[in-house]
Amino acid sequence: MNNEFHYDYKTVQGFVLSAIFWGVIGLVIGLLISAQLWDANLNFGEYFSYGRLRTLHTNVLAYGLGIGAEFGLFYYIVMRLTKRPLVLPKLARFHLWLFNAGMVLATLSLFIGMNQSLEYAEFEWPIDIAIVILWVLFAINVLGNVFTRKEKNMYVSLWYVIATIITVAILYIVNNLAIPSTLFKSYSVFAGVNSANVEWWYGHNAVGFLFTTPILAMFYYFLPKSTGLPIYSHRLSIISFWSLIFAYLWTGAHHLVYTPLPDWIQTLGIAFTLFLIAPSWGSVVNGYFTVDRDWSKMRTQYLTKFFIVGITFYGLQTIQGPSQGIRVISSLIHYTDWVPGHVHMGTMGWVTMVICASVYYMIPAMYKTTIYSEKIANTHFWLVLVGQLMFSITMWITGIQQGAMLKMTAADGTLQYTFMETLVRNYPYWQMRTVAGIIFVVGMLFFVYNVLMTIKKGNDLAKQAA
């Protein structure tokens, strides 16, 4: 191991620690807003009211935890798969510092109410510019390595990394095109129906290319690494990859079913959404058959279950999602708590599950040691699994309940329930969701502790060696 490699790992580790920091903040805010939903007295003034904090919750977790972890894990994967240290290690280190400075500013901007009101693209134009710069720095580092790689063939994970870099750049720039009015406020270049179409093309694919393709990149790299089992089918990887990235971009309009968006765009979106089950399950099947060679790995290698349960929730997510796009189902569950239930199965069951497992593999590998405690990792696993299932299932039940109550009419054609009557029936479920969230967060704290202790163990070993 040369020194250059060691240097680059510090940047990787910096991103992992940053992601953990922002993740804890995002999760705690999540707990608070979950309680605000059943007790309005928990809104504390302007800066801690639900409207501001709900925006903060999604953004801090998506950008801070999700993308922060992706930056770190991708730098690691890219170095390994290109068989060379980062081309521009100082630029990567600058990227790390700019990321954290950007997150501080972004968080403050949402606190003071700088909000474009575009879901998952709430940041105002100065933050948008910073995000584009961050992404360009990331692209330069990754593509720099890819173009100067010491390994002829690019492995599956690199395909997903490259697709992520390209697509997110297109999505983010187009959807955030706006005319600045003041430092704090801009207006979108798109208006009305057209802006809805652009936003949900972005919104759905932000999920696709920040929470699907990057996680698949990790899955395809870290599952074989952890289990020692090679990916089942290279052909299936190829088919899944191209059909996934082709179909995803057509599907945004399934978020706009029964809105004034032209019907043909809605219908096309729904059709491609249903097709998307196939490539999604291509990766699910590939994962299952990989471990099918030796299921005893589920028992003997503690990370196997993280990946297999993670890909299972990805599989469930990609069946549930398309079914929600169908008009008749959308008419029942759209705008209800079913949808947060769906989103959280993906983020808590698939995204964080695979990110955590990848970090569990990567941190000890960087120090050439083992995880601090497999027992703590197993505790973490069961807590986040139980927390996530409780969260999703309660939200599905209350979503269907409220959707049905809102639709119900009496014999004389009048509405059966007032809005308030449907709302108060959510409260017990929302209280259960807060409990589920606490269980999940406690599980994540076990993860944080385990990672920190593994780093300490690694540093102690390095000191002994020196």
Add this chain to the structure above:
Amino acid sequence: MSNHENSIYSKALVFSVLAAVTVLIGTIVTVFLPMFTSGMHPKTENLTTYTALQLAGKDIYMSEGCVNCHTQTVRPLKADVLRYGDFSKAGEFAYDRPFLWGSKRTGPDLARIGGKYPDEWHIQHFENPQAFYPKSNMPKYPWLKTKKLNPADIKAHMDTNGFPYTEEEMAALADQTQLDALVAYMQVIGASVAKKEAIVVDPANVEQANPMGSSPEAVAMGQAIFKAECAGCHGQNAEGNIGASIVDYAQAGNADADTYVTVANGFEGAMPSYAAKLSKDKIWSVVSYINSLKQ
């Protein structure tokens, strides 16, 4: 892997270009091309640009994250139309940069909120939503009335949008609060579409005498509905607040049928209608409760 030696997976540039083309096909067909069709830029005939005060209100709506809990699009579905009013038209949103349709109804849809209640309803409701609906989970917004508007910023915002305004209009902003602006915005939402209630009661078809009578059960049922839906405006004990005192109304002695029609159809801009939201029996029970206040 030998047969992949010289495939696209060993040529990074070719691979990247192919990936970009692949993701751009769906993008071009469903997003970029439609932009150049008139179908994506409709505008209803009566739609007017926002005034400075209304735009300031819309900006506060965005800043406070109202879109997290409130949608602004009524679907062409029976229950949506009964609950909120006429379904949303594509041309209503031409001046919204961006659209504010939302994706979650933690609170009710607001596409038809304009003109549904008097200004004073919004002023009191933003101050304390629980005074209207004790179990509401909407946060209180008491700071809005203490914050003055910033005319210089709003002028810049109007210019960016290309909305016309007068200097007097701008000068008047300095005395107004964020609450004034937000209420002005509430009242203009959906204003370009004529009000259309799904159910309107024809007074000629209403029974002259209350079929629910004055039984204690009917009065109790009416009182429960009154507390849940009417007490915000008419007072917990019907003593009046934004709306008239119902005690006084009862003392004056009105025909049951008139009371029924008032509750069912409401008054535009002053009182919402309940014909689609409450069944006949429920409205009659409210009449029973009102009559019980006579003594």
